[in-house]
Amino acid sequence: MADVFEEVEDQLRAQQLKSAGLKALPWIAVLLVVALIGALAYWGYDHFQNQAGAQASEKYAAAIEAAQRGDVPAAKVALTEVSQKGPPAYRALALMQLGGEAEGNGKNADAVKLFDQAATVAKDPILTDLARLKSAFALMDTAPYSELESRLKPLTAEKRPYRTPAREALAFAKLMNGDTAGARGDFVVLSLSQDATEDARQRAQAAMSLIDSGAAKSLPAAVKAAAALPPMPQGLPQVPQGPAQ
Structure with a gap:
């Protein structure tokens, strides 16, 4: 008799599982359709991006x-x-x-x-x-130091890709603002930096020599005078803007 009851219970469980499976089947189908649509959408977007990138x-x-x-x-x-x-x-x-x-x-x-x-x-x-x-x-030639500092300072943080040229530009901005002591300190660091290029280190050393000679005091006035000049005629070589990397 116990075997009969166990067999009936097994049949009931099987029927319940079948019913649950039939009820879940539409939801499973919907999920599969959603997954397929998502995959196709991603493929389409990726294909579109690749095409747009190639055209650009x-x-x-x-x-x-x-x-x-x-x-x-x-x-x-x-x-x-x-x-x-x-x-x-x-x-x-x-x-x-x-x-x-x-x-x-x-x-x-x-x-x-x-x-x-x-x-x-x-x-x-x-x-x-x-x-x-x-x-x-x-x-560099026209903006006040406060604006240059706000633009350049974030770029000098650790691991920023253009940290060294940003530090050099900030040092020159200090120099043009009349802060020779602050500029010289920055140039000292640049002249010893392993991250700086050889050209950047040489420019830093030249700037330090300029400051030490006292000639840097006339630099702000010279820069302002140069900025007041009319643009050079088109077709002539242009003066590089800002310190080179």
């Missing part, structure tokens, strides 16, 4: 080639298109190229806007910091 890469390369040929109008048209429609990295690169062109023509205010826009658009921290550094360089 071609247009960006064509713009650079046009600029190298001297066809600046065509280069600007292509770069403007990439800066508006491309993936974040190419948009940032195109904006920085446009900013460099504006800076080279003495339009520093326009250059700063373009560099700042590139920093906002870029998702990559290296491109973001590069755009911010370029923006600070474009302001």
Whole structure:
């Protein structure tokens, strides 16, 4: 008799499991459909991103080639298109190229806007910091020290990709602001830094010599006088903006 009851219980359990499975089947099907839609959506997005990246890469390369040929109008048209429609990295690169062109023509205010826009658009921290550094360089001759410090100081933190050139730019900003003691301290650190390039160390040593000779005291006035001059005619070599890396 006990065997009969056990067999009946087994049948009841089997029936309950079957009923539960039938009830769950629609939900399982829905979950599978959702998972499939998600996978297809990801594939489609990834495919779209790859296509957009390839198109932006071609247009960006064509713009650079046009600029190298001297066809600046065509280069600007292509770069403007990439800066508006491309993936974040190419948009940032195109904006920085446009900013460099504006800076080279003495339009520093326009250059700063373009560099700042590139920093906002870029998702990559290296491109973001590069755009911010370029923006600070474009302001070196005209902006007050407080603005330069607010832009450059965050870039000098540990592990930031352009820490050394940002520190050098900040040291020159102090020098132009008349803070020769603070600038000299920064240049001493730069001259001994293993992270700095040989050129950067040599510039730091030259700046220290300039400060020690007393000639640096006339630098702020000289910079202001140079900034007041009209832009150089297009086609002539342009003075580099900001300290080189």
